[in-house]
Amino acid sequence: MTTPSPIPALTVTHLSRLFNVSAPWLNRVIERKPKAYLRAVDDISFAVPSGGCLSLVGESGCGKSTVARLVTGLYAPTAGQMQFAMGKNGKPLAAQMIFQDPYASLNPRWRVFDIIAEPLRELKLRDTEADITERVGELLTTVGLAPRDGRKFPHEFSGGQRQRISIARALATEPEFLVCDEPTSALDVSVQAQILNLMRRLQDEIGLTYLFISHDMSVVRHMSDQIAVMYLGRIVEQAATEVLFANPKHPYTQLLLETIPNVTAPKRDREVQSGEVPSPMKPPSGCTFHPRCPQADARCAAERPEMQAYSDGSRVACHRVAESIAALAVPQVDERRLSA
Ligand SMILES: Nc1ncnc2c1ncn2[C@@H]1O[C@H](COP(=O)(O)OP(=O)(O)OP(=O)(O)O)[C@@H](O)[C@H]1O
Numbered sequence: 508m509t510t511p512s513p514i515p516a517l518t519v520t521h522l523s524r525l526f527n528v529s530a531p532w533l534n535r536v537i538e539r540k541p542k543a544y545l546r547a548v549d550d551i552s553f554a555v556p557s558g559g560c561l562s563l564v565g566e567s568g569c570g571k572s573t574v575a576r577l578v579t580g581l582y583a584p585t586a587g588q589m590q591f592a593m594g595k596n597g598k599p600l601a602a603q604m605i606f607q608d609p610y611a612s613l614n615p616r617w618r619v620f621d622i623i624a625e626p627l628r629e630l631k632l633r634d635t636e637a638d639i640t641e642r643v644g645e646l647l648t649t650v651g652l653a654p655r656d657g658r659k660f661p662h663e664f665s666g667g668q669r670q671r672i673s674i675a676r677a678l679a680t681e682p683e684f685l686v687c688d689e690p691t692s693a694l695d696v697s698v699q700a701q702i703l704n705l706m707r708r709l710q711d712e713i714g715l716t717y718l719f720i721s722h723d724m725s726v727v728r729h730m731s732d733q734i735a736v737m738y739l740g741r742i743v744e745q746a747a748t749e750v751l752f753a754n755p756k757h758p759y760t761q762l763l764l765e766t767i768p769n770v771t772a773p774k775r776d777r778e779v780q781s782g783e784v785p786s787p788m789k790p791p792s793g794c795t796f797h798p799r800c801p802q803a804d805a806r807c808a809a810e811r812p813e814m815q816a817y818s819d820g821s822r823v824a825c826h827r828v829a830e831s832i833a834a835l836a837v838p839q840v841d842e843r844r845l846s847a
Pocket residue numbers: 526527528545546547565566567568569570571572573574722787
């Protein structure tokens with residue numbers, strides 16, 4: 508992986524997205540019924556290093572895909588800002604998206620050539636049909652397919668090959684920033700590795716920046732420079748990949764790491780409460796993880812923890828982590844001297 512530039516390609520500050528989930532018919536029947544909102548993304552801030560990869564991880568429903576849709580402009584934010592750096596063309600970077608299910612995102616009636624040529628034609632990126640043919644061939648070769656594959660239809664390819672076609676189509680617009688929403692979770696494990704390796708190679712060769720979305724800690728370990736862990740719409744921990752795996756601080760991060768083989772998560776005195784993730788319609792008070800947290804105390808149930816920065820570069824939103832690290836930082840008193 509190339510060393511990411513310290514200048515962020517994207518800076519997200521206090522981003523939130525609410526969905527109105529009240530039934531419209533009920534609003535009409537009961538006058539002045541307060542609208543019900545679901546807080547899918549709740550005041551999150553992060554920066555994606557230019558030429559690097561930041562991954563968002565967390566269980567289903569924590570708001571990862573909503574962030575992806577906000578960043579690519581498919582949804583408008585309810586609050587907060589997103590600032591893209593300037594691209595090579597002197598305009599702010601525009602994010603292209605790669606989706607989880609390559610089959611659903613490719614038009615089954617079109618030949619692969621036309622699927623990849625469409626953005627070239629739409630955005631007038633090539634002038635003549637000869638130039639378009641040459642560019643489509645180049646893109647197919649870049650993703651490990653052959654120019655002659657352009658004659659086939661999507662159903663004639665395997666899942667991994669279809670994801671290669673999606674990547675070629677995304678690259679057609681010459682993006683510098685790709686948002687990848689679970690790009691390998693529909694694929695077999697062996698094929699997953701091939702696609703992840705392709706994405707890393709492209710990052711090096713083209714200098715791409717990735718916002719990578721996954722529920723799979725072993726996948727994000729392979730891809731990311733930075734990892735942000737989400738729980739119920741909020742980021743609870745963010746750190747450099749090696750820091751997060753060596754020293755996961757938030758009890759929820761520790762729980763996620765327990766799910767992957769060959770990683771020793773810290774031992775705990777009490778077990779994490781099993782059970783469902785609470786609904787974002789009715790998030791628990793205080794720290795929203797407190798009902799499942801083995802370390803929670805009264806403060807966790809009452810007061811929402813804010814993000815705190817630590818000396819290893821990580822940021823964590825947890826009262827108990829803040830208390831234990833503050834306790835470690837207190838100079839140790841030598842009791843033998845006191846009694847002397
Ligand atoms: N358009 C929408 N209208 C109402 N609620 C929505 C909408 N999109 C997402 N949500 C809700 O917002 C929350 C976050 O959803 P999101 O799809 O972002 O989560 P996710 O972490 O990507 O989950 P998954 O991995 O299952 O896709 C969920 O509770 C979801 O039901």
